[in-house]
Amino acid sequence: MTQADLATALDKPQSFVAKYENGERRIDVIEFIDIATAVGAAPGDILAQIQLVDESAKRTSRRPRKA
Template identity: 70%
Template sequence: MQKSLRTPRQMLLQSLLVEARKAERLTQAELAGLLNKPQSFVAKYESGERRIDVIEFVDISAALRIATGDILAKIKPEIGPRE
């Protein structure tokens, strides 16, 4: 399986998180403050310089007041269901 740092699905996740942050009218610094992280943390995952893990994703989603499932539903799996 290919690393997901620069794949279309990873870039979609990045854009969905940026869109959600802007919808909440938060700057990167404000979101970082809610997460108790430096502003560079937000800048790096939004630009694709770093990936976020599932725990970070849950925390980011909560800070943005968006359900994790709503974001994940927009990202299609690369494999189909097993028969």
């Protein structure tokens, strides 16, 4: 899916998608849900995957944990 395709699905300009894709803009929870739905993904599944990756990174990190 291109930025233009996603923007059309969200009824937003392509620059809206480009800005958060490039890290120039953050998205809120409602936008996240809309984006996930537009790309055919379940928002909860995406968050679960992020959590798994984060937990894995913490286990393999050699930096000392903060108390």
